[in-house]
Amino acid sequence: MIPTEFPSLHLRSPDGAHATIALDGGHVTSWVPATEHENRLFVSARSTYGPGKAIRGGIPVIFPQFGAFGSLRQHGFARLCRWTVDGSRTFAGAGRGQLHLSDSDDTRTQWPHAFSADLSIVVEGVALAVAMTIRNTDTSPIAFTAAFHPYFAVRDAFTTRVEGLSGCRYRDSLLEGQMVVEAAPVLQITGPLDRIYSNAPDRLVIRDGARSIIIEKSGFPEAVVWNPGIEGTRSRADFAEGEEQGMLCVEAAAIQHPIVLAPDESWTGTQRMTTA
Ligand code: TA6
Numbered sequence: 186m187i188p189t190e191f192p193s194l195h196l197r198s199p200d201g202a203h204a205t206i207a208l209d210g211g212h213v214t215s216w217v218p219a220t221e222h223e224n225r226l227f228v229s230a231r232s233t234y235g236p237g238k239a240i241r242g243g244i245p246v247i248f249p250q251f252g253a254f255g256s257l258r259q260h261g262f263a264r265l266c267r268w269t270v271d272g273s274r275t276f277a278g279a280g281r282g283q284l285h286l287s288d289s290d291d292t293r294t295q296w297p298h299a300f301s302a303d304l305s306i307v308v309e310g311v312a313l314a315v316a317m318t319i320r321n322t323d324t325s326p327i328a329f330t331a332a333f334h335p336y337f338a339v340r341d342a343f344t345t346r347v348e349g350l351s352g353c354r355y356r357d358s359l360l361e362g363q364m365v366v367e368a369a370p371v372l373q374i375t376g377p378l379d380r381i382y383s384n385a386p387d388r389l390v391i392r393d394g395a396r397s398i399i400i401e402k403s404g405f406p407e408a409v410v411w412n413p414g415i416e417g418t419r420s421r422a423d424f425a426e427g428e429e430q431g432m433l434c435v436e437a438a439a440i441q442h443p444i445v446l447a448p449d450e451s452w453t454g455t456q457r458m459t460t461a
Contacts, residue, residue, distance in 0.1 A: 196280030249329035377414025
């Protein structure tokens with residue numbers, strides 16, 4: 186739960202589906218589909234909150250750099266900035282929110298470019314959809330990498346499967362960036378993994394016992410699958426012991442080929458998750 190001293194946006198659709206977004210990071214921290222009572226997003230009991238803090242869980246917005254692939258801080262600054270609310274309403278049966286971020290003195294000291302970022306969140310029925318639109322408001326081209334980095338709450342990560350990645354080439358961050366072809370027909374999570382799948386299909390499915398989540402993307406060529414494993418949660422202060430068991434990240438990302446925008450050009454990346 187986002188501590189009450191930090192601002193958040195609450196969206197609810199008429200069918201009862203609801204979501205909460207922390208304005209620090211433009212970060213969705215909870216998504217409860219209609220007729221359900223549980224948050225389908227994992228958030229660590231040890232997460233920190235507030236401006237400049239990266240929430241451990243939910244849906245981090247990654248911009249203008251994914252991971253350590255560049256000279257900026259890990260995963261860029263969008264997840265650390267306070268976003269403003271452009272609008273929130275119930276429209277055509279859905280709860281919709283619109284957040285905005287643009288360059289500031291702080292972002293320009295890290296990344297010397299003018300930009301405008303718009304985030305849209307729509308919750309309705311069994312679906313949650315997020316979209317980010319980046320516009321180059323500068324006078325010269327900009328190049329960036331980006332992602333949605335959702336942490337899905339799963340009953341048992343190490344019996345969870347991900348369908349749709351068979352045959353894709355991936356960069357294995359746990360094997361010093363070695364490139365490997367996914368040979369398994371279905372990816373079975375059995376321990377820590379950190380992989381960037383190139384040219385990933387736009388539709389993947391997480392099978393978590395009897396529960397499934399269908400994940401659809403557009404604008405993002407890659408998919409990242411991450412679980413920190415026991416050592417990974419132990420070595421991070423903002424994870425509690427054993428939390429690796431209850432989470433799996435399946436991300437939509439643009440990493441290997443940065444997105445380049447001429448002045449006034451814009452780009453949109455989306456991720457939509459549906460329970461089944
Ligand atoms: O998306 C996977 C990843 O890039 C991993 O390499 C892992 O470090 C993770 O993100 C979390 O990064 P963070 O900076 O939030 O600790």
